[in-house]
Amino acid sequence: DSGVTQTPKHLITATGQRVTLRCSPRSGDLSVYWYQQSLDQGLQFLIQYYNGEERAKGNILERFSAQQFPDLHSELNLSSLELGDSALYFCASSPGTGVQPQHFGDGTRLSIL
Amino acid sequence: AQTVTQSQPEMSVQEAETVTLSCTYDTSESDYYLFWYKQPPSRQMILVIRQEAYKQQNATENRFSVNFQKAAKSFSLKISDSQLGDAAMYFCAYRTKKSSGDKLTFGTGTRLAVRP
Numbered sequence: 496d497s498g499v500t501q502t503p504k505h506l507i508t509a510t511g512q513r514v515t516l517r518c519s520p521r522s523g524d525l526s527v528y529w530y531q532q533s534l535d536q537g538l539q540f541l542i543q544y545y546n547g548e549e550r551a552k553g554n555i556l557e558r559f560s561a562q563q564f565p566d567l568h569s570e571l572n573l574s575s576l577e578l579g580d581s582a583l584y585f586c587a588s589s590p591g592t593g594v595q596p597q598h599f600g601d602g603t604r605l606s607i608l
Numbered sequence: 609a610q611t612v613t614q615s616q617p618e619m620s621v622q623e624a625e626t627v628t629l630s631c632t633y634d635t636s637e638s639d640y641y642l643f644w645y646k647q648p649p650s651r652q653m654i655l656v657i658r659q660e661a662y663k664q665q666n667a668t669e670n671r672f673s674v675n676f677q678k679a680a681k682s683f684s685l686k687i688s689d690s691q692l693g694d695a696a697m698y699f700c701a702y703r704t705k706k707s708s709g710d711k712l713t714f715g716t717g718t719r720l721a722v723r724p
Contacts (some may be wrong), residue, residue: 497652516687528711538699538714551709583651596643597703597712599653 498522501586501600509608513574516603520588526550527569528589529561530598533582544569545591550587573605581607610635614715619667620724623689628675629685629718631700638662641703642676642683643712646697656698666694687720695722 498521506514520527529541540553544563555561558576563569573580583604587597611634621627633642642657659667659676666674671691675684687694697719701712 526710530712537716538712540711540713543709543711551711553711585653587653588710591710596641596655596658598655599645601650601652604651 497598499586499598499600501603503603504576504601505604507608508576510576512576513572514605516571516584518569518586518600521598524588524590525567526589526591527563527568528587529571530585530586530587531582534554540584576607578607581605610713612700612702612713614700614718616718618719620721622722623690623692625690626686626688626721627690629698630640631683631715633681633683633702635702637704639705643701643703644685645699645701646696647699690722692722692724695720
């Protein structure tokens, strides 16, 4: 158990819809990262938050947004969903500084029908 | 931008034997971190081993060890005494030390099969 909790584990929805993925980081970790794993794009970094503030942005679509709340949990919002958004979405957390690695949650599998 | 290359899409090893997975990377930075993550069929991402670039000594974690060649920008993973539970997808990853964002940049992965 990595200590990172992601909900839901599976999500099935239709094109054009909006979904919210939730992540609770490990106790004490201030940084939260979101990654997308798809067959054609591999594992790609989407966005990072550190202590409530956006720290880095990767290949995140404008239809996607995220935030980190005062209790440090994070949500990734995906809107106007397309078939190509079907993927495994991982959340990871770390203390945010130093050598400590990122620990990953079990992921949310999103299927767009 | 940093890139990570895993040139072996698939590898196979006999149980109890040793296998080496290759990884090369490109960066202009002098200090950084490198990681190997394992993704079994359950799809979890499990940290296997990590290496700090300024440390010349190769990291070791039980049956897992790395061969870190900084000048060649190579970071291979050696698995000794392979076990059936080692069958998984293995990802090599790079992480900067900059405070402006320490995302992981992943390679495309190597799928390891273990033959009984």
